[in-house]
Amino acid sequence: MVANKPISDESTAAERVTVIACGAIAREVLAVMEANGLSHVDLTCLPAILHNAPQKITPAVEAAIAEARAGGASRIFIAYADCGTGGLLDALCEREGVERIAGPHCYSFFSGNDRFADEGDAHLTTFWLTDFLARQFDAFVAKPLKLDRYPEMRDMLFGRYERVVYIAQEDDPELDAAAAAIARRLGLAYQRRSVGYGDLPAALLAATARRAS
Secondary structure (H helix, E strand, O other): OEEEOOOOOHHHHOOOEEEEEEHHHHHHHHHHHHHOOOOOEEEEEEOHHHHHOHHHHHHHHHHHHHHHHHOOOOOEEEEOOOOOOOOHHHHHHHHHOOEEOOOOOHHHHHHOHHHHHHOHHHHHHEEEEOHHHHHHHHHHHHOOOOOOOOHHHHHHHHOOOOEEEEEEOOOOHHHHHHHHHHHHHHOOEEEEEEOOOOOHHHHHHHHHOOOOO
């Protein structure tokens, strides 16, 4: 668990908010915090590799909530979508009285949940990339699936997909090139969409808004 704890003072201590986030969106959460002066927010990031084992996400979030509350946190927001937990994360949030960012996964809230929902069945044949996955494809996809060692497994693993859609948070030519190379490696059509941070800023700002004393 990686924590980023801004220094607090007595005037803001009562307003502090703890955000528990997926490590795969840490860069984006920090950017939103910096751009909006969210110095009253304490950020805890869980390991991004949990994406490869969604059954471990809810227990990890539960432990992080308990740790935050043991440290005196009263306001907590979960910067995770459902992320393959099958509703278990929502059940935890309800038990603990906390909220999470809306959406089935980060591809949705980065795209904008409404737009993502409107595309319907097209998602079933789409392999999604974020900036994080464009950077970390080998570590988080190719190696865990042994695609680096057995490239002949490509069609078995990705045969049902028709396209790679790279939803770009940043305008970075190197990431564009990396994403296009991933599509070629998988033998899929390639599309890039510049979406920025999607629904993330509004969700974080709403969850961390300072309350009137």
